[in-house]
Amino acid sequence: MVKRADFEKDFVWGVAASAFQTEGAVEADGKGLSIWDEFSRRKGKIYKGHAADISSDFYNQYTRDIALMKSMHINNFRFSISWSRIFPTGTGEVNAKGVDFYDRVIDLCLEMGINPWVTLYHWDLPLALQQKGGWVNRDIVDYFSDYVAFCINHFGDRVKQWMILNEPMVYTGAGYFLGIHAPGKRGVDNFIPAIHHSALSQSKGIRIAQSLRTGLEVGTTFSCSAIHPHTASQKDLNAAKRVDALVNRLFVEPLNGLGYPMQDLPFLRKIEKYMHPGDEIALHAEPDFIGIQNYTREVVKHSYFTPYINSSLVNAKNRVDEVTEMAWEIYPQAMHEMLHQFSKYKFKKLYVTENGAAFPDIVENGKVHDIKRINYLQSNIAEILKAKKEGVNVEGYFVWSFTDNFEWAEGYRPRFGLVHIDYESQKRIIKASGHWYSNFLADL
Numbered sequence: 001m002v003k004r005a006d007f008e009k010d011f012v013w014g015v016a017a018s019a020f021q022t023e024g025a026v027e028a029d030g031k032g033l034s035i036w037d038e039f040s041r042r043k044g045k046i047y048k049g050h051a052a053d054i055s056s057d058f059y060n061q062y063t064r065d066i067a068l069m070k071s072m073h074i075n076n077f078r079f080s081i082s083w084s085r086i087f088p089t090g091t092g093e094v095n096a097k098g099v100d101f102y103d104r105v106i107d108l109c110l111e112m113g114i115n116p117w118v119t120l121y122h123w124d125l126p127l128a129l130q131q132k133g134g135w136v137n138r139d140i141v142d143y144f145s146d147y148v149a150f151c152i153n154h155f156g157d158r159v160k161q162w163m164i165l166n167e168p169m170v171y172t173g174a175g176y177f178l179g180i181h182a183p184g185k186r187g188v189d190n191f192i193p194a195i196h197h198s199a200l201s202q203s204k205g206i207r208i209a210q211s212l213r214t215g216l217e218v219g220t221t222f223s224c225s226a227i228h229p230h231t232a233s234q235k236d237l238n239a240a241k242r243v244d245a246l247v248n249r250l251f252v253e254p255l256n257g258l259g260y261p262m263q264d265l266p267f268l269r270k271i272e273k274y275m276h277p278g279d280e281i282a283l284h285a286e287p288d289f290i291g292i293q294n295y296t297r298e299v300v301k302h303s304y305f306t307p308y309i310n311s312s313l314v315n316a317k318n319r320v321d322e323v324t325e326m327a328w329e330i331y332p333q334a335m336h337e338m339l340h341q342f343s344k345y346k347f348k349k350l351y352v353t354e355n356g357a358a359f360p361d362i363v364e365n366g367k368v369h370d371i372k373r374i375n376y377l378q379s380n381i382a383e384i385l386k387a388k389k390e391g392v393n394v395e396g397y398f399v400w401s402f403t404d405n406f407e408w409a410e411g412y413r414p415r416f417g418l419v420h421i422d423y424e425s426q427k428r429i430i431k432a433s434g435h436w437y438s439n440f441l442a443d444l
Contacts, residue, residue, distance in 0.1 A: 011395060013398075014078055014117065014397070015402035017077075021407070023055065028059060030096075035182035038182070046410075050411030058403075075113055076115045078163070079116070083126050090126035106155060107158070115161070117163065119163040120147070135171075138197055145201070145205065156212065162209050162219070169222070169246070173191065195260075199251055203255055205220075217288040223293045226297035227243045229300065230300060236302050245261040250268075255287070256284070257284040267308040290342060290347045293352070332379035348393075350393055351398070355397065356399050356400035368431040374436045401417050401418075404417035405417065
């Protein structure tokens with residue numbers, strides 16, 4: 001079994017969370033509505049009509065949660081700032097009470113010896129900006145830049161690690177193409193400009209943060225999945241190549257100065273309509289790190305009926321005996337594969353900024369048994385160690401998630417947390433996996 005002592009002492013270990021999924025208090029103390037506040041009120045969009053109005057109530061329970069984190073030997077906490085808690089309409093006047101909340105969270109983390117890692121955008125766009133077009137509107141680049149600058153100027157004296165965007169492929173694809181996430185827009189004419197304006201915001205945000213303060217580590221995060229062909233046929237091999245370009249390469253390659261992967265995804269040529277002079281250069285930045293977020297792999301096959309990519313996923317339930325509550329295959333080798341794939345871009349360093357699994361919690365006599373989660377985490381950490389020994393410059397690992405929370409369109413059904421939340425009483429119970437991680441971190 002892999003041990004913490006197998007890694008260098010300066011390898012970073014932590015947990016992750018996001019504002020919308022945990023904070024609740026959706027309109028408290030001057031906060032403006034986000035696209036997820038509005039989307040989760042639409043009938044039929046969220047599992048059983050769940051909403052994040054309270055969730056795990058981090059806004060009111062943060063002192064309790066951070067103290068719990070400290071007791072578990074966790075000394076790095078990745079969380080996000082709610083844009084609409086700082087700027088209720090996305091721009092203009094600052095909400096002082098919102099700023100004060102994050103000041104208190106950051107200061108308490110530091111007091112407890114916990115290093116705050118802050119994500120600036122974890123999908124909760126201010127609703128007022130969506131009413132102006134959201135990520136489809138090029139003005140979003142300027143609105144976002146102002147927000148980044150404010151946060152770096154105000155919090156950057158204490159927060160040294162920053163992530164600009166969280167998984168841009170997911171929020172543009174699910175939110176602006178498939179319509180299954182907020183803001184519920186559909187079609188390639190929404191998707192294409194949302195891609196470009198997110199990519200521009202990503203690179204500009206990195207440059208702004210780096211220019212405003214020295215001594216920061218500034219990066220961004222990407223979702224990724226190992227993409228494997230269903231058969232060895234050329235059609236399936238080509239299908240896998242297209243899906244890999246869409247899922248794993250779409251945002252990292254322009255950031256790396258390689259441009260969009262148009263050769264493998266010809267429909268991306270539509271993006272040229274939204275390109276302004278100088279955009280090719282503006283897409284490129286030099287982050288101090290990249291966060292990769294891997295949970296599983298996908299197996300794909302050729303499909304005549306899927307527009308733009310002519311590929312379809314082979315359902316994991318039809319391929320393997322056991323899947324997670326998200327219907328994802330348990331395939332830890334994907335972590336090893338993706339670390340190697342992203343290392344080829346030669347970024348300064350990599351962190352695994354999310355990894356975890358949703359399994360049913362078995363609650364008995366005040367204890368939560370989740371052996372499957374322990375096995376999942378152990379096997380993924382082993383794959384990270386393997387990649388590291390092979391020369392991949394991976395320098396840290398964050399479990400998703402610290403507590404159970406609102407899992408977007410899936411509501412409260414899937415539980416990813418190391419800490420169980422009883423949503424009725426807000427009682428916290430450290431799960432067996434949380435105790436395991438605590439003991440793992442204590443093992444020096």
